[in-house]
Amino acid sequence: MPQPLTPLVQEVAALLNRSRQRVVFAESCTAGLVAASLARVPGISEYLCGSAVVYRLETKSKWLDIPAALLDDPGPVSNVIASLMAERVLALTPEADFAVSITGHLGPNAPSDLDGVVYVGVARREVPHGLGSMRTLTTQHQLPLEQEHVSPIQCSSRGETIREVRQWAAVALVLTTVRDLLHTSLGAGL
Numbered sequence: 001m002p003q004p005l006t007p008l009v010q011e012v013a014a015l016l017n018r019s020r021q022r023v024v025f026a027e028s029c030t031a032g033l034v035a036a037s038l039a040r041v042p043g044i045s046e047y048l049c050g051s052a053v054v055y056r057l058e059t060k061s062k063w064l065d066i067p068a069a070l071l072d073d074p075g076p077v078s079n080v081i082a083s084l085m086a087e088r089v090l091a092l093t094p095e096a097d098f099a100v101s102i103t104g105h106l107g108p109n110a111p112s113d114l115d116g117v118v119y120v121g122v123a124r125r126e127v128p129h130g131l132g133s134m135r136t137l138t139t140q141h142q143l144p145l146e147q148e149h150v151s152p153i154q155c156s157s158r159g160e161t162i163r164e165v166r167q168w169a170a171v172a173l174v175l176t177t178v179r180d181l182l183h184t185s186l187g188a189g190l
Helices: 006-019 033-038 057-064 068-072 079-091 162-187
Strands: 023-027 048-053 098-104 117-125 134-142
Touching (some): 006 033, 006 162, 023 079, 033 048, 033 162, 057 068, 068 079, 079 117
Parallel strands (some): 023 098
Antiparallel strands (some): 098 117
């Protein structure tokens, strides 16, 4: 059975190999699917350090030392939390060159203003494999409802729910972010 995102996964793996950079993830709404997608590539362990699946608030707080007050306000689906997730998982993974995080509301039952909203955070070390300063960038994205031609419960003939479609869209978003970052790094000769 063909796996979702195979061409993108293979491209990211090839770019990681070419750039000789290592990545670590902090995943909330994707629950480890980003790392699992890359792990299908033989030899990826040279460049994939791992992923912290921090699905619940308490896990984000305990594993990544994110203050409970920030998880209350502005909340777990925010620029601040995505940024902290990337920074903290990078700080905990000295062998990684950069970290990418994702947090979001994929539904169902998401607050209407956050339904399908995800935040992707990227943290890079200023010095490769150094423990010094980091640069962080966070972006907000709205995942589509995919409801134009299907019911909200089933999004394809394979029986995927909106949530499943959004999870794979979120994985694609993270992998695209990694791909674009690596293209930029290679273009800059880093």
